[in-house]
Amino acid sequence: MSDTSVLRLKKLAKRFGALVVTDDLSFEVMPGELHALIGPNGAGKSTLMKQLSGEIEPDGGHIHYFGRDITRLSAAKRARAGIARSYQITSVFPEYTALENVATVVQTRVTRGAAFLRRAAGDRSLDDRAMALLSRVGLGHVASQLAADLAHGQQRQLEFAMALALEPRLLLLDEPMAGMGTEESAIMVQLLKDMRGELPILLVEHDMDAVFALADRVTVLVYGRAIASGSSDAVRRDPAVREAYLGDDGDAS
């Protein structure tokens, strides 16, 4: 076996009744690669993300993760194996502070057995790590604010910090820039740029500028099927992509 990929999809299929949302989809994410997944609304991007994180079971095909078949592994087990995801719709713990949100993730990863009964608040072994991650995503100054009180963009950054706190070996990002202002998007793009090469990332994103600026490779999904896969430039020039998605008048570049 010379499979060096982090994630490999083999003929993955998912149907909701007669609707085919994932259609014999195959592609892979290589180590250190930022692989972007684009496609028009309804292309099946979010459903695919859910299958990869284990929230939805595919009807056919296989998902290999570091060479191991994880198609039937539960979401919790995949998370423990190092697959972290962020959500299209912000998914944090609103009644906890930013610091507690990240500390909750840190403790979930490290706590075993009797350590569950250790006092949580003010635990330096959790808080130090959580604080470092918050600072990294630019939220150090709002660590003690409730997550519910953070601005939308800040919540997305918080979510990113939570994903990193899992010390993932693969990051699945579902539209991290969704609903963000230009300024907030720029912060996020910079964050992802800094991460490049450090961690393989599968990114679903609508913001084309961000995708073409960041991605090492782009796969275009239409009706659950990959119609093109390659470097940003190659995909941008692909006639099928231009027709199906970017529009042929060429204003997408």
Place this chain on the structure above:
Amino acid sequence: MLNSGQLKYVTITIFALLALFPPMTAAMDNAYLVPGISRILIYAVAAISLNLLVGYVGLVSLGHAAYLGIGAYVVAILSAHAAEGSTIFGLPGTAQALISVPLAVLTSGVVALVLGALSLRTSGIYFIMISLAFGQMVFFFTVSLERYGGDDGLFMYAGPNRLAWLDLSNEWLFFYLCLIVLAGFWLFCRHLVGSRFGRALGAIRQNEARMITLGCNTYLHKLAIYGIAGAGAGLAGALLANQASYVSPDLHHWTRSGELLFMVILGGTGTLGGPLLGAAAFLLMEEYLPVLFDALGLELLSEHWRIVFGPLLIIVMLFNRRGIYGLLARREGQ
């Protein structure tokens, strides 16, 4: 509004006043009040245990009284066998609280783990319904338990248990036992909700799907707290049996579960002090509303005092979602 530091002193003061309560009543010739307060302390334990589920994990259980009743029945059944000199499962009965109370706690906890293992497969409204169904199942089980009185209930002819050499039929002694149990259970729960386990439970309440994708086995977390809450209710039940020297299926009728839920919500969910205040308010109103109407000469209302009691509870809940505790305490940063 008080901050958390001040609340700590308020709590300590309340417990100190409770500790002085029996001598105070004796001095004022009101000694008959002591058992009533003991009852409040016992129900506070039950309400705190239910609040572990409702307030901290968001699991609304309508069958919590099942575990209250199981704890009570264990004590009563063991006492009955001791009085008869007969055996149960090949073992003699006992009237020794040092044995019967831990057994009651253990039994309630184990039953809670078994029923929880099944009912926690569901969530939301389905969990509420299945907890109600299991609660009623336990109710009908004891109704059909002819050997132990069926729906007539079971008298403990030998009276309350002995605690080591102490006789629990002594009202003062029993009061202090309840106070110590409540304080101990309170401290236990305070540690529990402040632990990493407690933080994980809070996170599950806020966003369970997220906890799962973080790699947390939320089912096991919920099962663990369900077992602990059941054991806590069993502890309260064991005390109730000792206070009344009588148990009946009434103890775990679903309306009792509803009352416990009322105490929790009335007092303030997700707080430790709330259920204690809720239990006190609920039981005092139940006790003194008829007396009040009687004194006011409202004969009809003193007989049908529930006509006032019900709407009163509804109004409190409509206009004060955070309960009595919410009136006292500032919203916590946590």
